[in-house]
Amino acid sequence: MARKVKITGIGIYLPKRIVTASEIDMLIGAAPGWSEARSGVKQRHFIKDESASFMGAEAAKMAIEHAGMSLDDIDCIVSGSGTMEQAIPCNAALIQKELGLEHSGVPAFDINSTCLGFVAALDVISYMIDAGKYKNVLIINSEISSVGLNWRQDESSVLFGDGATAAIITKSEGSSGILTSRMETYSAGAAFSEIRGGGTKVHPRHYSEESKADYLFDMDGKAIFKMSSKLMNPFIEKLFSGTGLWMKDINMVIPHQASWAAMKIIRKKLNVEEPRFMSIIENYGNMISASIPLALYEAIKEKRIQRGDRILLLGTSAGLSIGGMVLEF
Amino acid sequence: MARKVKITGIGIYLPKRIVTASEIDMLIGAAPGWSEARSGVKQRHFIKDESASFMGAEAAKMAIEHAGMSLDDIDCIVSGSGTMEQAIPCNAALIQKELGLEHSGVPAFDINSTCLGFVAALDVISYMIDAGKYKNVLIINSEISSVGLNWRQDESSVLFGDGATAAIITKSEGSSGILTSRMETYSAGAAFSEIRGGGTKVHPRHYSEESKADYLFDMDGKAIFKMSSKLMNPFIEKLFSGTGLWMKDINMVIPHQASWAAMKIIRKKLNVEEPRFMSIIENYGNMISASIPLALYEAIKEKRIQRGDRILLLGTSAGLSIGGMVLEF
Numbered sequence: 001m002a003r004k005v006k007i008t009g010i011g012i013y014l015p016k017r018i019v020t021a022s023e024i025d026m027l028i029g030a031a032p033g034w035s036e037a038r039s040g041v042k043q044r045h046f047i048k049d050e051s052a053s054f055m056g057a058e059a060a061k062m063a064i065e066h067a068g069m070s071l072d073d074i075d076c077i078v079s080g081s082g083t084m085e086q087a088i089p090c091n092a093a094l095i096q097k098e099l100g101l102e103h104s105g106v107p108a109f110d111i112n113s114t115c116l117g118f119v120a121a122l123d124v125i126s127y128m129i130d131a132g133k134y135k136n137v138l139i140i141n142s143e144i145s146s147v148g149l150n151w152r153q154d155e156s157s158v159l160f161g162d163g164a165t166a167a168i169i170t171k172s173e174g175s176s177g178i179l180t181s182r183m184e185t186y187s188a189g190a191a192f193s194e195i196r197g198g199g200t201k202v203h204p205r206h207y208s209e210e211s212k213a214d215y216l217f218d219m220d221g222k223a224i225f226k227m228s229s230k231l232m233n234p235f236i237e238k239l240f241s242g243t244g245l246w247m248k249d250i251n252m253v254i255p256h257q258a259s260w261a262a263m264k265i266i267r268k269k270l271n272v273e274e275p276r277f278m279s280i281i282e283n284y285g286n287m288i289s290a291s292i293p294l295a296l297y298e299a300i301k302e303k304r305i306q307r308g309d310r311i312l313l314l315g316t317s318a319g320l321s322i323g324g325m326v327l328e329f
Numbered sequence: 330m331a332r333k334v335k336i337t338g339i340g341i342y343l344p345k346r347i348v349t350a351s352e353i354d355m356l357i358g359a360a361p362g363w364s365e366a367r368s369g370v371k372q373r374h375f376i377k378d379e380s381a382s383f384m385g386a387e388a389a390k391m392a393i394e395h396a397g398m399s400l401d402d403i404d405c406i407v408s409g410s411g412t413m414e415q416a417i418p419c420n421a422a423l424i425q426k427e428l429g430l431e432h433s434g435v436p437a438f439d440i441n442s443t444c445l446g447f448v449a450a451l452d453v454i455s456y457m458i459d460a461g462k463y464k465n466v467l468i469i470n471s472e473i474s475s476v477g478l479n480w481r482q483d484e485s486s487v488l489f490g491d492g493a494t495a496a497i498i499t500k501s502e503g504s505s506g507i508l509t510s511r512m513e514t515y516s517a518g519a520a521f522s523e524i525r526g527g528g529t530k531v532h533p534r535h536y537s538e539e540s541k542a543d544y545l546f547d548m549d550g551k552a553i554f555k556m557s558s559k560l561m562n563p564f565i566e567k568l569f570s571g572t573g574l575w576m577k578d579i580n581m582v583i584p585h586q587a588s589w590a591a592m593k594i595i596r597k598k599l600n601v602e603e604p605r606f607m608s609i610i611e612n613y614g615n616m617i618s619a620s621i622p623l624a625l626y627e628a629i630k631e632k633r634i635q636r637g638d639r640i641l642l643l644g645t646s647a648g649l650s651i652g653g654m655v656l657e658f
Contacts, residue, residue: 187426
């Protein structure tokens with residue numbers, strides 16, 4: 001069942017504005033050191049004037065260069081972002097325009113699974129590449145969380161950062177491929193992390209001072225944590241089932257950078273030592289769907305993973321969903 | 330390249346509130362008869378208190394019954410809607426909850442290509458079903474356009490309706506399948522139909538009386554029309570290329586119900602006579618991504634298509650994208 005696909009290029013864009021934990025402490029009126037102790041985030045990037053499509057296009061250009069390709073080689077653009085730039089049209093079309101491909105006809109559409117957007121998009125697209133539908137697909141995860149944070153909810157507002165990643169997915173001629181993938185959604189946890197407003201249910205036309213929190217991110221960290229902890233080990237068992245793989249065969253775990261505390265517990269649950277577990281949250285915070293591909297980028301850059309390594313991408317997202325994938329990189 | 334998938338069940342939900350053309354005339358201060366003459370829409374459904382996930386779940390129950398299945402048979406839920414119910418989480422998770430599947434673990438994610446959401450989702454999912462990843466996938470298109478219409482923009486506001494469809498996609502054992510599919514995106518037309526606000530670019534927190542139109546649908550019909558007309562015939566040629574199919578082999582064209590005028594021109598461009606061209610816009614308006622599957626539902630109900638027929642799904646969407654697919658039904 002392995003799908004012969006390969007990540008042939010990867011790129012990132014980080015907004016120029018860096019916001020430190022002490023700035024966050026001041027913003028929320030906390031004692032110095034509180035937000036870092038709470039979240040494990042020393043700094044994160046927030047947009048100044050960048051749009052999500054601009055960031056996505058910048059990351060894409062870097063990925064294309066990394067792959068040794070040119071823009072003309074891309075035959076499909078998928079946005080896997082969990083946030084929309086505009087209500088209409090889809091993110092991928094806006095990114096296509098930023099890339100200067102507005103007359104190209106290259107198909108552009110979105111796949112959304114919030115924080116699992118990269119994993120979900122890679123999974124879906126792998127079947128299309130494997131079947132020969134597309135050759136070089138650009139998956140872009142560009143997230144602006146900063147505009148939707150509720151600074152009165154310390155638990156969530158201290159966690160997030162902005163930024164974008166891009167990956168080029170190509171048919172693999174060698175051993176690179178997706179060895180297994182799995183996703184489970186438990187909407188019993190749908191209200192554990194949400195933005196109730198902004199869509200058709202609580203439309204922006206009803207915006208008011210009293211209702212403004214409805215348009216901002218709202219999270220019940222303890223509830224997410226409780227649910228994810230319970231789901232984790234049975235999920236991993238099913239993900240690995242039939243593959244002959246054991247956790248000891250995994251060279252690197254790339255988890256969603258949800259929060260420092262959540263990642264610590266997941267690592268213990270998986271019984272994986274620190275060197276096999278990418279944690280970049282202290283420098284970037286939780287970047288929604290861009291977290292997993294950014295951690296992958298960092299792992300490549302730091303030479304912590306090599307071609308041929310077995311990599312486990314793993315995370316939970318709003319929904320509540322849990323998703324994972326083992327790549328032979 | 331045919332993918333062996335079959336639409337084994339289809340269902341719909343229409344809001345109970347019916348809004349006639351004369352009500353629309355009054356609402357926009359037009360002379361009696363103006364809106365119908367302009368749009369070809371005699372009536373459409375608008376929600377009263379329904380949510381998109383409620384409508385989607387109702388349509389899904391009908392599709393499941395139509396397929397002779399039970400809820401337990403569904404192993405993946407995909408929302409192909411062009412509108413979000415909430416900013417977070419994805420629509421499919423909210424629909425899963427409405428279906429009472431909140432503890433099921435059935436994976437749920439969104440694919441968004443605005444008005445082409447059904448075609449894009451069916452295309453993507455067909456590869457996963459063909460490869461054996463999923464058995465029975467529920468694709469739901471549930472759209473609430475009415476909350477986002479700008480009643481000062483007559484051209485667009487008179488066109489739209491609300492409602493939902495659901496389709497169950499299953500591996501085909503017989504001749505049913507997707508014979509060809511294609512999508513092209515030209516973001517040179519991204520601003521021709523858009524809602525600029527509601528996402529990270531113009532966040533609801535900036536809502537004001539002065540900026541309220543930014544959160545409503547804005548369309549330049551002439552520009553869309555000019556671009557789509559130019560794209561249509563070369564697109565069809567490429568869609569059919571290598572299939573041995575000609576337009577005369579198509580038993581029924583199911584176009585996106587964009588507007589009466591647009592559909593009329595498309596029919597002439599395709600050189601297809603009226604009996605082979607589903608038009609349901611007069612009773613429902615443009616229901617965004619639900620238009621194509623609703624027209625398919627009506628064609629089945631009216632026995633205008635039979636198993637084994639060759640059906641062309643075809644439309645344009647915000648982005649601007651053009652997409653099409655030939656099914657052996």
